[in-house]
Amino acid sequence: MKKVKSVNRALCIAFAILSLTVSCAHQPAASLTESVKPPTIGKPLPQISLSTPEGSSIRTYLGLSNATSESFILGEIEYNILLIEIFSMYCPLCQREAPTVNQLYKKIRADQKLSGKIKMIGIGVGNSAFEVGVFKKKYGVEFPLFADSNLKIHKKLGQVRTPYFIAICNQGEMKNRIVISKLGGIGDPHNFLKSMSELADCR
Amino acid sequence: MRARLNHITATLICMLIISTPLWATAKSFNESIYNPGLLKPIDSLLKLKTGEMAPDFSLPAVSGKTISLKDYRNKKIVVLSFIPAAWTPVCSDQWPGYNIVEEIFNEYDATLLGISVDNIPTLFSWTGQMGRLWFEVLSDFWPHGEVADSFGLLRSSGVSERALIIIDKNGIIRFIKVNDINQRPPLETLVNELQKISAQPKPQ
Known part of the structure; x- marks a missing residue:
């Protein structure tokens, strides 16, 4: 005893x-649990559910025109590569990076070969829908942004610092696997797009 | 024996709670942010309430000016954002957020004064990491925390609460929100209050 x-x-x-x-x-x-490890290239992304957007142009962009439920999972989006920006309205570097990220989005949209293959979304961690709306308006962000107000998604992604960029594939052996995992800015959008386009067929 | 086991369980639960942050950290501050852990949500008693005149004060600002509350009388609605300390997690992103909404403050003919009990050199270094701020950052360092204390916002550890105070153009306190120190108040709370006050310039 x-x-x-x-x-x-x-x-x-x-x-x-x-x-x-x-x-x-x-x-x-x-945290001590497995689920909060930061995103690793080659590993699958945890399942992420987001609120179905209301705007018809955003729905069309994501390939969710016929979605009827209030939420959707990332796998329902039509893409070969999905680039996810983890950001916060409150993060100075996310603010400074916003014009560069917008440039990247415009380059993808302007490229006929890539615009259907590479899609982009942003997730505002610890931000309310209002706060995400402020960021969208302030920087004229055209790609869909979502709020993760209770940090539920942030926890699933290993509580990464912001901004953080994750790209996943939706095809072949790399389906739902992480192909880009990067903390901080994207650098030159032309070069970033070049490296993404090399991954665009998910081979 | 059972008590001991309960103790272990309690420690384990406490450890898990502490290990889950309530914020997301921005990369720009790199490794410079000190994490004080989870603190007592509120640790002071308010000395003023809405409808009362705000006590006047003059404090030095990072800009080099001396800012007096009375200078805004009949000119601007004043939002005081008290934050506990420089170089801590939640505070380090609250003001950068306010920094991109100057238009919203302008829309309601309001200004923002950020206040901390840190001294000017510390505030200079810390806010320098945030980029150029459009609002004044005031140091309530000496006499230590005197302004925070006049509102009843000085915690027992010597830092202030995380609080938002809105003072109308007549110098009357119209809104007080002492937030849980561990969390950032949502921006919409502030915007909704500014909207109400500018729609109703005199208290009922």
Whole structure:
């Protein structure tokens, strides 16, 4: 019994030290579960559900014209490659990057070969729908933006810092696999698009 | 024995709660943000309420000016955004968010004053990471937290609450929101209140 007590005491101390270490981390502490690992190239993306947009042009762009339910999953979008920007209205670098990301979107739209294959969405983590709307209006963002107000999606994606870019394939062996996983800006949109177009057939 | 097991369970639950952040961190601050962990949501008692005159104050700003509340009388609605501390997670993105909505403040003939108990050099370095801010950032450093305390917003640790105060053009407090320090107040709360106050310039 005495031995059990001392083991318990040791466990208590270990847990106390661990919780202190976690709470004092300089970065938002990583959780201990598998699901919150940051997105890794070659790995599948966790299933993400978003609210079905109301606007008909956004629905058409995403290939969701006939969607009837209130939410949809990423796999329902028509694409070869889906580029997801994880952003926040409150993040200075996301604000600074917005014009560059818009340029990338315009380049994709202007390219007849790529416009149907590469789609883009943004997910505002910790942002309300109102806050996402403010960002969209401020920077004239034309690709669909969604709100993740309760950080549910952010947790599934390993609580990445913002901005963060993830691209997934929707075809062949790479179906639902991550092909791009990048923290920070996209750099030159021309070069970024070039590297994306090389992945566009998901081979 | 059972008590000990309960203790272990409680510690484990506490550890899991602490390990889940309530915010998303922006990359621009790189590794500079200090995470104080989960804090007591509110740790002070308000000394003023809506309908009362706001106490006047003069504080030094990062811009080099001295800002007095009375200078805005009959000119602008004033939003005071008290934030607890520079270089902490939630605060480091609250003001950058306000920085892209100057148009909304203009629409309601309002201005924003950011206030922290940090000193000017710290505020200069920290807000410099946010880019150019359109609003004044005031230092309530000395006498330490005097302005925060005059509103009843000084916490026992010496930092202020995360609070929004709206003062109308007559100098009357029209809105007070002391937020959970661990979370950012949604922008729509502020915008809705500005809308109400500008539609009804005098309190009922």
